Amino acid sequence: xxxxxxxxxxxxxxxxxxxxxxxxxxxxxxxxxxxxxxxxxxxxxxxxxxxxx
Amino acid sequence: xxxxxxxxxxxxxxxxxxxxxxxxxxxxxxxxxxxxxxxxxxxxxxxxxxxxxxxxxxxxxxxxxxxxxxxxxxxxxxxxxxxxxxxxxxxxxxxxxxxxxxxxxxxxxxxxxxxxxxxxxxxxxxxxxxxxxxxxxxxxxxxxxxxxxxxxxxxxxxxxxxxxxxxxxxxxxxxxxxxxxxxxxxxxxxxxxxxxxxxxxxxxxxxxxxxxxxxxxxxxxxxxxxxxxxxxxxxxxxxxxxxxxxxxxxxxxxxxxxxxxxxxxxxxxxxxxxxxxxxxxxxxxxxxxxxxxxxxxxxxxxxxxxxxxxxxxxxxxxxxxxxxxxxxxxxxxxxxxxxxxxxxxxxxxxxxxxxxxxxxxxxxxxxxxxxxxxxxxxxxxxxxxxxxxxxxxxxxxxxxxxxxxxxxxxxxxxxxxxxxxxxxxxxxxxxxxxxxxxxxxxxxxxxxxxxxxxxxxxxxxxxxxxxxxxxxxxxxxxxxxxxxxxxxxxxxxxxxxxxxxxxxxxxxxxxxxxxxxxxxxxxxxxxxxxxxxxxxxxxxxxxxxxxxxxxxxxxxxxxxxxxxxxxxxxxxxxxxxxxxxxxxxxxxxxxxxxxxxxxxxxxxxxxxxxxxxxxxxxxxxxxxxxxxxxxxxxxxxxxxxxxxxxxxxxxxxxxxxxxxxxxxxxxxxxxxxxxxxxxxxxxxxxxxxxxxxxxxxxxxxxxxxxxxxxxxxxxxxxxxxxxxxxxxxxxxxxxxxxxxxxxxxxxxxxxxxxxxxxxxxxxxxxxxxxxxxxxxxxxxxxxxxxx
Numbered sequence: 001x002x003x004x005x006x007x008x009x010x011x012x013x014x015x016x017x018x019x020x021x022x023x024x025x026x027x028x029x030x031x032x033x034x035x036x037x038x039x040x041x042x043x044x045x046x047x048x049x050x051x052x053x
Numbered sequence: 054x055x056x057x058x059x060x061x062x063x064x065x066x067x068x069x070x071x072x073x074x075x076x077x078x079x080x081x082x083x084x085x086x087x088x089x090x091x092x093x094x095x096x097x098x099x100x101x102x103x104x105x106x107x108x109x110x111x112x113x114x115x116x117x118x119x120x121x122x123x124x125x126x127x128x129x130x131x132x133x134x135x136x137x138x139x140x141x142x143x144x145x146x147x148x149x150x151x152x153x154x155x156x157x158x159x160x161x162x163x164x165x166x167x168x169x170x171x172x173x174x175x176x177x178x179x180x181x182x183x184x185x186x187x188x189x190x191x192x193x194x195x196x197x198x199x200x201x202x203x204x205x206x207x208x209x210x211x212x213x214x215x216x217x218x219x220x221x222x223x224x225x226x227x228x229x230x231x232x233x234x235x236x237x238x239x240x241x242x243x244x245x246x247x248x249x250x251x252x253x254x255x256x257x258x259x260x261x262x263x264x265x266x267x268x269x270x271x272x273x274x275x276x277x278x279x280x281x282x283x284x285x286x287x288x289x290x291x292x293x294x295x296x297x298x299x300x301x302x303x304x305x306x307x308x309x310x311x312x313x314x315x316x317x318x319x320x321x322x323x324x325x326x327x328x329x330x331x332x333x334x335x336x337x338x339x340x341x342x343x344x345x346x347x348x349x350x351x352x353x354x355x356x357x358x359x360x361x362x363x364x365x366x367x368x369x370x371x372x373x374x375x376x377x378x379x380x381x382x383x384x385x386x387x388x389x390x391x392x393x394x395x396x397x398x399x400x401x402x403x404x405x406x407x408x409x410x411x412x413x414x415x416x417x418x419x420x421x422x423x424x425x426x427x428x429x430x431x432x433x434x435x436x437x438x439x440x441x442x443x444x445x446x447x448x449x450x451x452x453x454x455x456x457x458x459x460x461x462x463x464x465x466x467x468x469x470x471x472x473x474x475x476x477x478x479x480x481x482x483x484x485x486x487x488x489x490x491x492x493x494x495x496x497x498x499x500x501x502x503x504x505x506x507x508x509x510x511x512x513x514x515x516x517x518x519x520x521x522x523x524x525x526x527x528x529x530x531x532x533x534x535x536x537x538x539x540x541x542x543x544x545x546x547x548x549x550x551x552x553x554x555x556x557x558x559x560x561x562x563x564x565x566x567x568x569x570x571x572x573x574x575x576x577x578x579x580x581x582x583x584x585x586x587x588x589x590x591x592x593x594x595x596x597x598x599x600x601x602x603x604x605x606x607x608x609x610x611x612x613x614x615x616x617x618x619x620x621x622x623x624x625x626x627x628x629x630x631x632x633x634x635x636x637x638x639x640x641x642x643x644x645x646x647x648x649x650x651x652x653x654x655x656x657x658x659x660x661x662x663x664x665x666x667x668x669x670x671x672x673x674x675x676x677x678x679x680x681x682x683x684x685x686x687x688x689x690x691x692x693x694x695x696x697x698x699x700x701x702x703x704x705x706x707x708x709x710x711x712x713x714x715x716x717x718x719x720x721x722x723x724x725x726x727x728x729x730x731x732x733x734x735x736x737x738x739x740x741x742x743x744x745x746x747x748x749x750x751x752x753x754x755x756x757x758x759x760x761x762x763x764x765x766x767x768x769x770x771x772x773x774x775x776x777x778x779x780x781x782x783x784x785x786x787x788x789x790x791x792x793x794x795x796x797x798x799x800x801x802x803x804x805x806x807x808x809x810x811x812x813x814x815x816x817x818x819x820x821x822x823x824x825x826x827x828x829x830x831x832x833x834x835x836x837x838x839x840x
Contacts, residue, residue, distance in 0.1 A: 004258075004261075008265060011240070011243060012240065012269070015236055015239070015240050016236075018236065019232065019233065019236040022232045022236075023229065023232065026225065026228055026229055026232065031228065032177065032179065032180070033177040033178055033179045033180065034179060035155075035178040035179050036155070036158055036176070036177050036178030036179060038155070039154065039155020039156070039158065039159075039178065040155065040158070040159075042113075042155060043155075043159050
């Protein structure tokens with residue numbers, strides 16, 4: 001049962017990490033445009049970049 | 054439908070098997086003899102896209118045919134909407150209509166990014182919001198907006214209404230609660246399963262497990278359950294009983310019982326049940342809300358496209374575009390030909406107004422000098438100067454809006470089927486739970502802590518879950534399916550009310566008819582002459598000229614056309630305008646004709662009328678087949694109404710109905726125990742719409758009518774209306790089935806719980822299986838709608 005002393009806190013910390021990440025994604029508005037994000041991943045990035053000076 | 058996707062531009066196969074049947078830009082079907090494009094706007098847009106090196110767009114485009122046809126010209130001044138974010142940088146929010154696919158987002162963003170001074174361009178596909186930031190002056194706003202417009206998208210300033218529809222603090226709180234509940238339930242389950250399986254576990258280890266579960270479960274229940282507790286508390290304060298109250302009591306009782314079991318180291322704790330119940334219910338609620346948000350956004354988008362500025366005449370004789378809200382009584386406004394009046398006023402000259410939106414009359418009316426002009430009418434004559442008599446907040450539109458708000462509050466009495474079920478369910482279940490507790494404690498004589506276990510098990514097994522999810526699941530499926538068909542359901546109880554409607558009251562102008570003049574087809578018209586006239590008409594924004602252009606959309610704009618405001622167009626020896634303008638004498642009051650004359654030839658007369666929608670007849674017939682009685686209620690003259698009623702086959706009709714008369718008719722129907730469905734588009738219908746049992750307005754309707762309606766039909770035509778009624782009825786049937794199913798489940802599960810046979814494992818299985826069956830059944834609502 002000694003294993004529990006490590007495993008349970010480890011599981012909880014990992015879970016909390018996931019929760020914190022989720023709350024961060026929510027706060028940084030990553031769920032506001034789900035449809036857009038789905039197609040944005042398919043955009044080509046090889047267009048001629050303009051100089052932003 | 055995708056026409057051009059997957060093919061290089063210009064090579065898209067047409068539906069009829071012709072080599073080039075679709076416009077290379079917007080995908081609209083081409084008339085024979087047209088080259089690559091349906092109009093000059095599309096040709097310009099195509100050149101623009103190619104010039105920017107963005108023609109990959111055409112391979113990915115997924116827009117419906119014809120939606121990307123560039124509008125004629127921008128009428129709004131965007132500069133006042135730009136705001137300075139940091140010194141030298143301006144930002145502008147736009148709503149972009151037609152932004153329907155990923156490729157569109159890409160095109161708009163890339164086209165703007167190619168401008169040298171633009172620092173950021175970001176479009177959101179869900180909310181159709183485009184945020185563009187640039188270095189320089191506010192005036193650039195117009196160039197950037199018109200660039201997007203030239204690509205074929207309709208743009209309007211991002212309005213506060215759009216913001217309200219998109220910014221959904223409550224929805225975000227729900228998603229957050231869902232995240233916490235999902236985390237909590239999964240981690241509690243980790244511990245619980247160990248307890249379920251580990252029957253040989255030592256009591257001390259089990260006690261540790263119980264405390265761990267409590268450590269995770271308690272905060273989860275307290276934080277993630279907030280949306281339910283809040284709603285339950287509101288219901289209690291209002292003296293009502295709702296499903297959230299049942300959920301709250303169930304979850305809190307389970308938590309307290311588990312806590313007591315933790316202290317006395319009982320066999321099981323039930324934190325897993327409480328947290329997963331919350332997670333499941335929150336998931337349903339998040340989906341429901343997202344669906345409704347989409348509908349609200351779409352309605353806000355329709356409204357934003359109608360907003361605009363007015364031309365204020367300053368003391369030095371120049372005019373300036375300002376928002377209508379900033380105009381005060383006594384100011385002078387210049388009303389252009391074809392412009393909609395946004396404020397009440399009087400004119401010093403006789404004016405011709407199309408008052409179809411305010412009174413329902415389909416023929417323009419001539420108002421004498423000094424006669425009150427109501428906001429909402431469209432100027433069909435020459436431009437005139439109007440003295441504003443009331444600021445926007447005191448005007449007739451604002452008064453009507455306040456009336457609507459009051460009517461809206463009166464409608465809150467409707468009780469949804471879920472609440473009806475809750476009213477029965479909540480007392481019964483709680484009486485059973487209380488009786489179980491007393492029975493075990495006093496009857497059998499176990500300790501009160503032990504007696505609490507079967508009592509709470511009865512609470513959680515009857516599971517508000519199946520019941521609470523029964524109706525929302527159906528709603529999500531049905532509202533989503535209707536959304537894809539262009540039916541926007543804005544109110545949460547609209548579908549249920551639509552299912553119960555038994556009497557349809559329809560408006561004529563703008564509902565059964567198109568709501569704007571259309572050329573009456575005439576076999577004797579020479580197509581070449583029509584083409585030439587339409588080409589000239591492109592130069593004008595007058596409604597009749599626009600109708601002429603619609604009748605012949607492929608006519609190229611002719612150069613050198615001069616507009617004589619309110620009278621007609623001149624190009625060399627060609628004249629297009631009112632009969633008076635072309636020397637045929639005074640127009641006999643109808644105002645619905647244009648004359649085209651070529652010097653030395655007989656003048657050609659184009660007649661216009663407000664045409665019936667192509668599917669009006671079949672939609673009305675379908676409504677009747679669905680068992681709804683139909684009637685026509687119009688503010689138009691008797692002749693026009695009778696003709697429309699006969700053509701469409703609609704039952705009794707009433708002409709010259711005033712707005713108050715329409716509202717009275719609806720009230721009379723309600724008083725007679727009927728459930729009227731009102732369909733209307735005008736300002737004069739708004740009162741009747743908000744009084745009706747359920748109300749629908751077409752997407753072309755006025756903003757007031759749409760705001761007063763439960764359902765907005767976005768597409769052209771009325772066919773979607775009977776389809777919506779069918780889906781609503783199907784949804785209602787499925788919701789009833791789901792409720793019955795949940796009750797049957799309980800008939801089996803409750804006695805087991807009361808007798809103490811239920812363990813947390815069984816409760817979890819019951820809860821999950823009943824929810825899954827209810828959800829699967831609900832999905833049928835979506836299938837029905839898309840069939």
